[in-house]
Amino acid sequence: MIATPINLGHSDAAEQEAAYETHLTSRFGEIQVLVDSIIDFPDGLIGLGGSRYALLRTDAKSPFVWLQSLTDPGIALPVTNPHRFFGDFAVQLADEEAERLGLANAEPADVFVTVTAASALAEFTANTKAPILVREGHGHQVLNQAPGGAVKTPLFPGLADNTAQAG
Amino acid sequence: MLRITRRAGERVIVGGDVVIEVLEVRGATVRLGIDAPRSVSIYREELWLEIKQENEAAASGPDQLPELPKDFPPLNPE
Secondary structure, eight states: OOOEEOOOOSSOGGGSOOOEEEEEETTTEEEEEEGGGOEEOTTOBTTTBOSEEEEEESOTTOSEEEEEESSSTTOEEEEEOGGGTOTTOOOOOOHHHHHHTTOTTOOOOEEEEEEEOOSSGGGOEEOOSSOEEEETTEEEEOOOOSTTOOSSEESOHHHHHHHHHHO | OOOOOOOTTOEEEETTTEEEEEEEEETTEEEEEEEOOTTOOOOOHHHHHHHHHHHHHHHTSOSSOOOOOTTSOOOOOO
C-alpha cells in the first residue's frame, strides 16, 4: 500500500528547503514525512499517548486518511473530516479547555474525528465526542460539549437502517 | 493508594502545582475544584476510559478500508 503524507501547510514550505523524515510503520512500511507537516500532540491522543503524528492518504478518492504515530510505529487511526458526513456537526469547547489549549478566540482549526472501522460500512462509527483539532502544527483531542456528540456515532446510518430492514 | 480525609473547604496539593479543593460534600456527592497548570489535562475517569477504548478500537481496525459503493450519496464537500 502506498501512503502519501498530507501537508497541512502550517508554514510556507516553498520558501525553505523541504526536509523529510523517514519512518518505518507497521501498517504502511517505510514512509517519507515532510517535517513541516508533522503534527505535535502535546498530550498525545487520549489513552494512546504519542506526541508526534502525521496524516497519510492511501486512497485519493477515500474520505478517510490515517493519523500515523511517529513515536509508536504500530499506532495509526483512520480519521475523517466530520463535516463531510454530518451536516450539523459542530465543536464546542468548555471555556477552560479552549483557554488551556490556546484555542479560544483563535483562527479555525482543521477538525478530524477518529473512525472505528469494521468489515461492513454499515458498522463504521466516528467519535464525535472527542474530535481532534489541528492548528499550526499542533493537535489536541478535545471533549466536544456540543449536543449530540457520541463516542460511537454511526457514519453510514442509511446503510445501517437498510441492513436492519433486510434482516 | 494514599488516603487523606478532608472537610469542605480543605485542599490537597499534588506535585507542588496542582491544587484540589473539596468545595462541597452533600450526601454521596463531593464537588471538587481543581487548579492545575495549562499543561495538565483533567477528565472524569469514565469519559477518559470511554475515549481511550474508542481510540484503541480505531487503531486496531483493518489495514485497508473498504471503498464507498459507487451509488453512495455524495458526501458534503470538504
